[in-house]
Amino acid sequence: MGLIHIDLFTTLDGVAQAPGGPEEDAEGGFAFGGWQAPLMDQEVGDDVDAGMKGMDALLLGRRTYDIFASYWPHQQEGPDGSIAELFNRIPKYVASRGRLDPKWANTTQLGEDTASAIAELRQRHEHTHVIGSMDFVQTLFAGQLFDRLTLWVYPILLGSGKKVFADGVVPTNLRLLGPAHSSQKGAILQHYAREDGVPGVGDMSAG
Template sequence: MRLTLTEFLSLDGVVQGPGGPEEDPSDGFSHGGWSYPYADEDFGRLVTGWFERADAFLLGRRTYDIFAGFWPDQRDPADPVASRLNTLPKYVASTTLRDPSWAHTSVLADDVPARVAELKSRPGRELQIHGSGTLARSLLAHDLIDEVRLLFHPVVLGAGHRLFAAGTRPTALRLTDTATTASGVVLHVYEPAGRPSYGSFIADAA
């Protein structure tokens, strides 16, 4: 399976609490729900198309708890997101989760990069990460993520947890696709391309 990452971001890189005020108010974050005004039909088509490719999900503990508090109650079999989240395998990176109640959930409690590499070796289409910024940064550092889908929303928040926080491993990315929704969300799809390369404009001009 290919390991893909999908993230909703503000223009200043915040990924915290996009879905609602109660989603993640940690560290005093008061801007929860910032992605909601931009969830138009174009946005829905993009997200639905990705969920249709999923054969399993990989989530960090916080994102898992958010999803588990909502999606099990969405029981419409025609809902392409709910039907997949509720029926496909879900893997949670956590050292504290013991008995998950959401069906088809398995816990990855130790050596997460090795466990993820093993999951990727299994047949299938996509093992998908949604949100889960801390887990995503760790797996990028281990060169395990095959595709990064970043949906930049036209809003600046000035506070909140960021996907590429200080200390993120330097990584070059290759743009493979882009799209824009009617509400102004800009999608960039990337493949990791190793470590960055460097040069000097001053040296070129000499």
């Protein structure tokens, strides 16, 4: 049975909207597009590369797919060449209610029944990664349709913007997979596995 990985860059207050650039996602008047760039360093880059080992499929929301499809097919050489080779080679699946023009090779639109589509992906691929795709990620959180959650948490506060854990999150148990790792510029990498059940409660006042 394959695993569904969610990979996100987030601020300390949970904002994950548009880390890569000003034009990525300005929905809601978001004014901090590209907030990750000043805090990017080689350690984060190395962690990202390591996290892609074994990836054999991408699962993306429509907005992120359109951004990726306009960028990665044109990055065959240079510093992003190895990522481009991987992304261009593996199958891409897109969650979209609208009509999709699969301009990026090896692209398939996900079926309307998200739970059934995810079950099929688990049968077909070992490691399917969801990158960005904040609106779609809320659907995965709400339905507990993921197995791993990787967060790069950056030491800034933005106050507004799309949050990693928005209103659709349901109570869920997570297990930290090994110690967190920090970069020189303060990004903290955390790997979690989703576990069954709901968070327990107790009474710390009991003697």
